[in-house]
Structures are given as C-alpha cells and as structure tokens.
Amino acid sequence: MAAFAAYAQRPADPTSYAASVNANIGAAQQAITAATQDAAGKASASVKSAFASSASFVAYDQGDPRWANHQIYTNGDTIGPDGCGPTSAAMVIATLTGLPITPIQTGDYMTQHNGFVAGEGASTAGLEAVCQYYGLKTSTLSSFTDAINVIQGGGLIISGGHGDPPGNPPYVSGGHVVVFRAVSGGNIVVGNPAGNFPNPSAGFTVPIAGMDYMIGVTK
Helix, strand or coil: CHHHHHHHCCCCCHHHHHHHHHHHHHHHHHHHHHHHHHHHHHHHHHHHHHHHHHHCCCCCCCCCCCCCCCECCCCCCEHHHHCHHHHHHHHHHHHHHCCCCCHHHHHHHHHHCCCEECCCEECHHHHHHHHHHCCCEEEEECCHHHHHHHHHCCCEEEEEECCCCCCCCCCCCCCEEEEEEEEECCEEEEECCCCCCCCCCCCECCCCCCEEEEEEEEC
C-alpha cells in the first residue's frame, strides 16, 4: 500500500516528475560520494598516524664527526663510542618537537644533571629528564603492546638492552640504547644511533630479545 500511495502521489506532469526524481538521485549520489571520501580520509589519517614517526624521523649517528669527540659524563667518555643514550634522546626530541636538538645538547644536559651511571651509561631517569626538559611527556612501558600503541599514537620509544656476545640486535653485549620509531606489519622498526646498524626495514619481531626497558615519549 505504501508503494501504491507513493505512486498515486506522483505529479501529473511527467516532465516535472522526472526532474524531481533525477534531483533526488543526484543528491543521494553526492551524499554517498561525500561519505565515501570522508571514510577514506579517516582511514588515510589513521595510516598516517601509525607511520608518522617513520616518515618524519630525524636520524642521528653517534659517530658523526660533528659530535663524536664531544665529552659527556665526567670520566672522559665521548659521544662517539659511549653516547647512544643522548643520541637516541636527541633523535626523539628533534623528531617530536621540530627543534634542531643534537646529541651535543642532550649529552651536555644529561652530564650537568647526573643523567649517567658509572660503568653503565645513560640512566633511564636521565633520558626521561632530558626529554621532559624540552616539553615532552614520558612514561615507563611494561609491554610491547603499550609500545606499539604509543608509536601508532604519534610517539616514540627509547629502549635500552643488553645481549650476550655477539649481542641481540638491535642491542649489543655491552649495552645499547635505540629508538623504536615505527611499526611495520606488527614489527618494530628501529632507529639505531650506532650508524643505524642493524636496522632492517621490515623491523624486529616482538618480543625483542635482550630488551631491558622502554620509555614512551609523546608530545
């Protein structure tokens, strides 16, 4: 009956009726197109969020001659062989703030504020403190799921670890600090301050052996 009623209410003029129908169809098509574009835009934004850290990541090498011989700590250590911590912190700060912060600034701050531990290198407290100094938020993470969530939310992870010789990449036997900078296929893509090696483009499968700690850093 409803269909019959709609049919009975059609205008007597066929031309007018056809124009009305075409107008309604056109409006519906526009609405469908707008909804499709909106959904695609949201999906694209979600993907960009997940990989934003990878696309705009600021990579530093602790062996760069611009700062390799710059002294850190108080026992004659220099950034080249010993500065994976401040170099990783500099990568995170420069990426998230857009400021031209280098391992020199982070190394100096950590040296002046007791950010190193004798015989160990950068402390977690020192790494958090220098990130907070530049206006970033930090948190201690207990799972790789938490780490992936931070990265997909636009943040980065500072992670330290050890490994028995020859080490558990991306860590080394004497201890090493790196940055978890992106997620690819559920794996962690690493920004390695030691010449970015090893740093497979496919990422490291979680859990990553030898990991000691993870610090989430966000804006």
